[in-house]
Amino acid sequence: MNFIEANGAKIPAIGLGTWELRGRTCARLVEQALRLGYRHIDTAQAYENEREVGEGLRGSGVKRGEVFVTTKIWTTHFAPNDLERSAKESLARLRLTEVDLLLLHWPNPQVPLSETVGALARVRQLGLARHIGVSNFTVALIEEAVAACPEPLVCDQVEYHPYLDQAKVMEACARHGMALVAYSPVAKGRVKNDQALLRIGERYRKTSAQVCLRWLVQQNVAAIPRTSKLERLSENIEIFDFELSDADMREISDMGSASGRLTDFGFAPKWD
Numbered sequence: 001m002n003f004i005e006a007n008g009a010k011i012p013a014i015g016l017g018t019w020e021l022r023g024r025t026c027a028r029l030v031e032q033a034l035r036l037g038y039r040h041i042d043t044a045q046a047y048e049n050e051r052e053v054g055e056g057l058r059g060s061g062v063k064r065g066e067v068f069v070t071t072k073i074w075t076t077h078f079a080p081n082d083l084e085r086s087a088k089e090s091l092a093r094l095r096l097t098e099v100d101l102l103l104l105h106w107p108n109p110q111v112p113l114s115e116t117v118g119a120l121a122r123v124r125q126l127g128l129a130r131h132i133g134v135s136n137f138t139v140a141l142i143e144e145a146v147a148a149c150p151e152p153l154v155c156d157q158v159e160y161h162p163y164l165d166q167a168k169v170m171e172a173c174a175r176h177g178m179a180l181v182a183y184s185p186v187a188k189g190r191v192k193n194d195q196a197l198l199r200i201g202e203r204y205r206k207t208s209a210q211v212c213l214r215w216l217v218q219q220n221v222a223a224i225p226r227t228s229k230l231e232r233l234s235e236n237i238e239i240f241d242f243e244l245s246d247a248d249m250r251e252i253s254d255m256g257s258a259s260g261r262l263t264d265f266g267f268a269p270k271w272d
Protein backbone atom coordinates (compact mmCIF):
# COMPACT_ATOMS: atom_id res chain seq x y z
CA MET A 1 0.00 0.00 0.00
CA ASN A 2 1.28 3.45 -0.89
CA PHE A 3 0.86 6.38 1.46
CA ILE A 4 0.07 10.04 0.90
CA GLU A 5 2.11 12.16 3.32
CA ALA A 6 0.59 15.40 4.55
CA ASN A 7 1.58 17.60 7.48
CA GLY A 8 2.82 14.63 9.52
CA ALA A 9 0.07 12.19 8.53
CA LYS A 10 0.67 9.07 6.43
CA ILE A 11 -2.64 8.36 4.73
CA PRO A 12 -2.96 5.00 2.93
CA ALA A 13 -3.59 5.94 -0.71
CA ILE A 14 -6.67 3.72 -1.06
CA GLY A 15 -9.36 3.51 1.60
CA LEU A 16 -12.78 1.93 1.75
CA GLY A 17 -15.67 4.41 1.59
CA THR A 18 -18.64 3.28 3.67
CA TRP A 19 -21.43 5.72 2.84
CA GLU A 20 -24.72 3.79 2.50
CA LEU A 21 -23.19 0.58 3.88
CA ARG A 22 -25.25 -0.45 6.87
CA GLY A 23 -25.60 -3.19 9.44
CA ARG A 24 -24.06 -6.63 8.86
CA THR A 25 -23.18 -5.76 5.24
CA CYS A 26 -21.05 -2.89 6.46
CA ALA A 27 -19.27 -4.88 9.18
CA ARG A 28 -18.64 -7.77 6.78
CA LEU A 29 -17.22 -5.53 4.02
CA VAL A 30 -14.94 -3.66 6.42
CA GLU A 31 -13.69 -6.97 7.79
CA GLN A 32 -13.15 -8.41 4.30
CA ALA A 33 -11.47 -5.24 3.02
CA LEU A 34 -8.96 -5.31 5.87
CA ARG A 35 -8.24 -9.01 5.22
CA LEU A 36 -7.58 -8.15 1.56
CA GLY A 37 -5.04 -5.48 2.50
CA TYR A 38 -7.02 -2.26 2.89
CA ARG A 39 -5.58 -0.17 5.71
CA HIS A 40 -7.85 2.88 5.55
CA ILE A 41 -11.57 3.08 6.32
CA ASP A 42 -13.71 6.19 5.82
CA THR A 43 -16.88 6.67 7.85
CA ALA A 44 -18.87 9.61 9.25
CA GLN A 45 -21.43 10.33 11.92
CA ALA A 46 -23.95 10.98 9.14
CA TYR A 47 -23.49 7.47 7.67
CA GLU A 48 -24.92 5.91 10.83
CA ASN A 49 -22.51 3.00 10.61
CA GLU A 50 -19.66 3.86 13.00
CA ARG A 51 -20.71 0.98 15.24
CA GLU A 52 -20.53 -1.52 12.37
CA VAL A 53 -17.23 -0.08 11.11
CA GLY A 54 -15.82 -0.73 14.60
CA GLU A 55 -17.21 -4.28 14.54
CA GLY A 56 -15.57 -4.92 11.18
CA LEU A 57 -12.24 -3.60 12.48
CA ARG A 58 -12.31 -5.91 15.47
CA GLY A 59 -13.55 -8.87 13.42
CA SER A 60 -10.72 -8.55 10.89
CA GLY A 61 -8.00 -9.40 13.38
CA VAL A 62 -5.80 -6.64 11.91
CA LYS A 63 -4.01 -4.69 14.65
CA ARG A 64 -5.56 -1.33 15.47
CA GLY A 65 -2.26 0.48 14.89
CA GLU A 66 -2.14 -0.71 11.29
CA VAL A 67 -5.47 0.78 10.23
CA PHE A 68 -6.15 4.42 9.41
CA VAL A 69 -9.70 5.26 10.52
CA THR A 70 -11.40 8.50 9.47
CA THR A 71 -14.69 9.83 10.76
CA LYS A 72 -16.44 13.16 10.26
CA ILE A 73 -18.35 15.47 12.55
CA TRP A 74 -21.76 16.48 11.26
CA THR A 75 -22.42 20.22 10.88
CA THR A 76 -25.01 20.45 13.67
CA HIS A 77 -22.22 19.70 16.19
CA PHE A 78 -19.89 22.55 15.24
CA ALA A 79 -20.35 24.71 18.33
CA PRO A 80 -17.17 24.11 20.40
CA ASN A 81 -18.64 22.10 23.30
CA ASP A 82 -20.87 20.10 20.98
CA LEU A 83 -17.94 19.23 18.77
CA GLU A 84 -15.88 17.71 21.57
CA ARG A 85 -18.87 15.82 22.96
CA SER A 86 -19.88 14.44 19.57
CA ALA A 87 -16.29 13.37 18.80
CA LYS A 88 -16.36 11.36 22.04
CA GLU A 89 -19.69 9.83 21.01
CA SER A 90 -18.18 8.75 17.69
CA LEU A 91 -15.30 7.09 19.54
CA ALA A 92 -17.78 5.30 21.81
CA ARG A 93 -19.70 3.97 18.79
CA LEU A 94 -16.49 2.88 17.06
CA ARG A 95 -15.19 1.51 20.39
CA LEU A 96 -11.84 3.23 19.78
CA THR A 97 -9.79 5.50 22.00
CA GLU A 98 -8.74 7.70 19.07
CA VAL A 99 -9.39 8.04 15.35
CA ASP A 100 -6.57 8.64 12.89
CA LEU A 101 -8.35 11.49 11.17
CA LEU A 102 -11.28 13.62 12.25
CA LEU A 103 -12.91 15.87 9.65
CA LEU A 104 -15.49 18.65 9.56
CA HIS A 105 -17.96 17.04 7.13
CA TRP A 106 -19.19 20.23 5.41
CA PRO A 107 -18.63 23.91 6.09
CA ASN A 108 -21.30 25.49 8.30
CA PRO A 109 -21.45 29.29 8.00
CA GLN A 110 -23.79 29.49 11.00
CA VAL A 111 -20.90 28.84 13.42
CA PRO A 112 -17.74 30.99 13.18
CA LEU A 113 -15.10 28.79 11.54
CA SER A 114 -12.41 29.96 13.98
CA GLU A 115 -14.44 28.52 16.89
CA THR A 116 -15.05 25.24 15.10
CA VAL A 117 -11.44 24.65 14.06
CA GLY A 118 -10.35 25.71 17.56
CA ALA A 119 -12.54 22.94 18.99
CA LEU A 120 -11.29 20.48 16.38
CA ALA A 121 -7.70 21.30 17.36
CA ARG A 122 -8.55 20.77 21.00
CA VAL A 123 -9.89 17.28 20.21
CA ARG A 124 -6.50 16.54 18.70
CA GLN A 125 -4.70 17.99 21.72
CA LEU A 126 -6.79 15.75 23.97
CA GLY A 127 -5.48 12.73 22.04
CA LEU A 128 -8.88 11.80 20.62
CA ALA A 129 -7.77 12.30 16.99
CA ARG A 130 -4.22 11.79 15.66
CA HIS A 131 -4.89 14.17 12.80
CA ILE A 132 -7.58 16.65 11.81
CA GLY A 133 -8.87 18.03 8.54
CA VAL A 134 -11.81 19.34 6.57
CA SER A 135 -14.18 18.16 3.85
CA ASN A 136 -16.04 20.00 1.10
CA PHE A 137 -13.98 23.14 1.73
CA THR A 138 -13.36 25.59 -1.11
CA VAL A 139 -10.06 27.42 -1.62
CA ALA A 140 -11.31 30.44 0.37
CA LEU A 141 -12.48 28.21 3.22
CA ILE A 142 -9.18 26.30 3.25
CA GLU A 143 -7.32 29.60 3.59
CA GLU A 144 -9.61 30.71 6.43
CA ALA A 145 -9.37 27.37 8.25
CA VAL A 146 -5.59 27.13 7.98
CA ALA A 147 -5.17 30.68 9.28
CA ALA A 148 -7.48 30.06 12.26
CA CYS A 149 -6.46 26.54 13.27
CA PRO A 150 -3.76 26.18 15.95
CA GLU A 151 -2.98 22.60 14.77
CA PRO A 152 -2.06 21.47 11.24
CA LEU A 153 -4.90 20.40 8.96
CA VAL A 154 -3.87 17.35 6.95
CA CYS A 155 -6.50 17.14 4.22
CA ASP A 156 -9.52 18.42 2.37
CA GLN A 157 -11.79 15.52 1.40
CA VAL A 158 -13.67 16.58 -1.74
CA GLU A 159 -15.37 15.07 -4.75
CA TYR A 160 -12.78 14.22 -7.38
CA HIS A 161 -12.83 11.95 -10.44
CA PRO A 162 -12.03 12.33 -14.15
CA TYR A 163 -15.20 14.31 -14.89
CA LEU A 164 -14.62 17.05 -12.29
CA ASP A 165 -11.76 19.54 -12.50
CA GLN A 166 -10.35 20.16 -9.01
CA ALA A 167 -7.10 21.94 -9.98
CA LYS A 168 -7.79 24.96 -7.75
CA VAL A 169 -8.49 22.96 -4.58
CA MET A 170 -5.52 20.71 -5.34
CA GLU A 171 -3.25 23.75 -5.61
CA ALA A 172 -4.53 25.19 -2.32
CA CYS A 173 -3.98 21.87 -0.55
CA ALA A 174 -0.44 21.60 -1.92
CA ARG A 175 0.33 25.16 -0.79
CA HIS A 176 -0.53 24.19 2.78
CA GLY A 177 1.03 20.73 2.80
CA MET A 178 -2.43 19.15 2.88
CA ALA A 179 -3.54 16.06 1.00
CA LEU A 180 -6.55 15.96 -1.26
CA VAL A 181 -8.69 12.91 -0.43
CA ALA A 182 -11.01 12.06 -3.32
CA TYR A 183 -14.57 11.06 -2.57
CA SER A 184 -16.79 9.53 -5.26
CA PRO A 185 -13.46 8.59 -6.91
CA VAL A 186 -15.07 6.28 -9.48
CA ALA A 187 -17.80 8.88 -10.12
CA LYS A 188 -20.37 6.69 -8.35
CA GLY A 189 -19.74 3.87 -10.80
CA ARG A 190 -19.98 6.01 -13.96
CA VAL A 191 -16.37 5.28 -14.99
CA LYS A 192 -17.23 1.61 -15.51
CA ASN A 193 -18.38 2.03 -19.10
CA ASP A 194 -16.23 5.02 -20.04
CA GLN A 195 -14.85 4.30 -23.51
CA ALA A 196 -11.64 6.32 -23.08
CA LEU A 197 -10.82 4.70 -19.72
CA LEU A 198 -11.63 1.24 -21.11
CA ARG A 199 -9.32 1.86 -24.06
CA ILE A 200 -6.47 3.04 -21.81
CA GLY A 201 -7.11 0.07 -19.51
CA GLU A 202 -6.67 -2.42 -22.37
CA ARG A 203 -3.03 -1.34 -22.68
CA TYR A 204 -2.33 -2.15 -19.02
CA ARG A 205 -4.83 -5.06 -18.67
CA LYS A 206 -6.74 -3.06 -16.10
CA THR A 207 -10.42 -2.12 -15.74
CA SER A 208 -11.64 1.43 -16.26
CA ALA A 209 -12.14 1.81 -12.48
CA GLN A 210 -8.55 0.73 -11.87
CA VAL A 211 -7.27 3.23 -14.45
CA CYS A 212 -9.34 5.95 -12.77
CA LEU A 213 -8.06 5.13 -9.25
CA ARG A 214 -4.48 4.88 -10.53
CA TRP A 215 -4.86 8.32 -12.15
CA LEU A 216 -5.85 9.71 -8.73
CA VAL A 217 -3.03 8.16 -6.67
CA GLN A 218 -0.47 9.01 -9.34
CA GLN A 219 -1.33 12.66 -8.61
CA ASN A 220 -0.57 12.02 -4.92
CA VAL A 221 -4.29 12.00 -4.14
CA ALA A 222 -5.83 9.48 -1.72
CA ALA A 223 -9.06 7.80 -2.88
CA ILE A 224 -11.85 6.12 -0.94
CA PRO A 225 -13.95 4.06 -3.37
CA ARG A 226 -17.03 2.37 -1.95
CA THR A 227 -18.34 -0.98 -3.06
CA SER A 228 -20.86 -3.40 -1.64
CA LYS A 229 -19.41 -6.22 -3.76
CA LEU A 230 -16.62 -8.42 -2.45
CA GLU A 231 -15.01 -8.92 -5.88
CA ARG A 232 -14.74 -5.17 -6.42
CA LEU A 233 -12.90 -4.73 -3.12
CA SER A 234 -9.92 -6.51 -4.72
CA GLU A 235 -10.33 -4.72 -8.04
CA ASN A 236 -10.20 -1.30 -6.40
CA ILE A 237 -6.99 -1.99 -4.50
CA GLU A 238 -5.05 -3.73 -7.28
CA ILE A 239 -3.67 -0.52 -8.73
CA PHE A 240 -0.11 -0.48 -7.42
CA ASP A 241 1.45 -2.74 -10.06
CA PHE A 242 1.27 -0.43 -13.06
CA GLU A 243 1.97 3.18 -13.96
CA LEU A 244 0.04 5.38 -16.37
CA SER A 245 2.13 7.20 -18.99
CA ASP A 246 2.25 11.01 -18.97
CA ALA A 247 0.10 11.04 -22.11
CA ASP A 248 -2.56 8.85 -20.48
CA MET A 249 -2.50 11.00 -17.33
CA ARG A 250 -3.03 14.11 -19.47
CA GLU A 251 -5.81 12.55 -21.52
CA ILE A 252 -7.74 11.65 -18.35
CA SER A 253 -7.15 15.07 -16.77
CA ASP A 254 -8.49 16.72 -19.93
CA MET A 255 -11.85 14.99 -19.39
CA GLY A 256 -12.59 17.11 -16.30
CA SER A 257 -14.76 20.23 -16.16
CA ALA A 258 -16.51 22.37 -13.55
CA SER A 259 -19.87 20.89 -14.53
CA GLY A 260 -18.96 17.30 -13.70
CA ARG A 261 -19.96 17.57 -10.04
CA LEU A 262 -22.27 14.80 -8.79
CA THR A 263 -22.77 15.85 -5.16
CA ASP A 264 -24.36 19.21 -4.47
CA PHE A 265 -26.78 20.39 -1.81
CA GLY A 266 -28.52 23.61 -0.90
CA PHE A 267 -26.14 23.95 2.06
CA ALA A 268 -23.00 23.45 -0.09
CA PRO A 269 -20.53 26.34 -0.32
CA LYS A 270 -20.08 28.33 -3.51
CA TRP A 271 -17.71 25.96 -5.32
CA ASP A 272 -14.48 27.16 -6.96
Ligand SMILES: NC(=O)c1ccc[n+]([C@@H]2O[C@H](COP(=O)([O-])OP(=O)(O)OC[C@H]3O[C@@H](n4cnc5c(N)ncnc54)[C@H](OP(=O)(O)O)[C@@H]3O)[C@@H](O)[C@H]2O)c1
Pocket residue numbers: 016017018019020042043105135136157158182183184185186187188189190192209210224225226227228229232235236263
Ligand atom coordinates in the same frame (compact mmCIF):
# COMPACT_ATOMS: atom_id res chain seq x y z
N1 LIG B 1 -17.14 14.01 2.55
C1 LIG B 1 -18.26 13.89 1.89
O1 LIG B 1 -19.12 14.79 1.90
C2 LIG B 1 -18.51 12.66 1.09
C3 LIG B 1 -19.51 12.65 0.08
C4 LIG B 1 -19.69 11.48 -0.66
C5 LIG B 1 -18.90 10.36 -0.39
N2 LIG B 1 -17.96 10.38 0.61
C6 LIG B 1 -17.11 9.19 0.92
O2 LIG B 1 -16.53 8.70 -0.27
C7 LIG B 1 -16.90 7.35 -0.47
C8 LIG B 1 -16.97 7.04 -1.93
O3 LIG B 1 -17.86 7.90 -2.61
P1 LIG B 1 -19.25 7.42 -3.23
O4 LIG B 1 -19.73 6.29 -2.43
O5 LIG B 1 -20.09 8.63 -3.39
O6 LIG B 1 -18.90 7.00 -4.74
P2 LIG B 1 -17.84 6.02 -5.47
O7 LIG B 1 -16.97 5.30 -4.53
O8 LIG B 1 -17.24 6.80 -6.58
O9 LIG B 1 -18.85 5.00 -6.18
C9 LIG B 1 -19.58 4.02 -5.51
C10 LIG B 1 -20.44 3.32 -6.54
O10 LIG B 1 -19.63 2.83 -7.58
C11 LIG B 1 -19.74 1.42 -7.70
N3 LIG B 1 -18.37 0.87 -7.83
C12 LIG B 1 -17.39 0.83 -6.90
N4 LIG B 1 -16.28 0.24 -7.39
C13 LIG B 1 -16.58 -0.09 -8.68
C14 LIG B 1 -15.84 -0.72 -9.70
N5 LIG B 1 -14.58 -1.14 -9.52
N6 LIG B 1 -16.46 -0.90 -10.91
C15 LIG B 1 -17.73 -0.48 -11.12
N7 LIG B 1 -18.48 0.11 -10.18
C16 LIG B 1 -17.90 0.32 -8.96
C17 LIG B 1 -20.44 0.95 -6.45
O11 LIG B 1 -21.36 -0.08 -6.76
P3 LIG B 1 -21.27 -1.54 -6.09
O12 LIG B 1 -21.57 -1.35 -4.64
O13 LIG B 1 -22.34 -2.26 -6.86
O14 LIG B 1 -19.89 -2.05 -6.35
C18 LIG B 1 -21.20 2.18 -5.98
O15 LIG B 1 -22.49 2.22 -6.56
C19 LIG B 1 -18.23 7.23 0.28
O16 LIG B 1 -18.59 5.91 0.53
C20 LIG B 1 -17.91 8.02 1.52
O17 LIG B 1 -17.12 7.25 2.42
C21 LIG B 1 -17.75 11.52 1.32
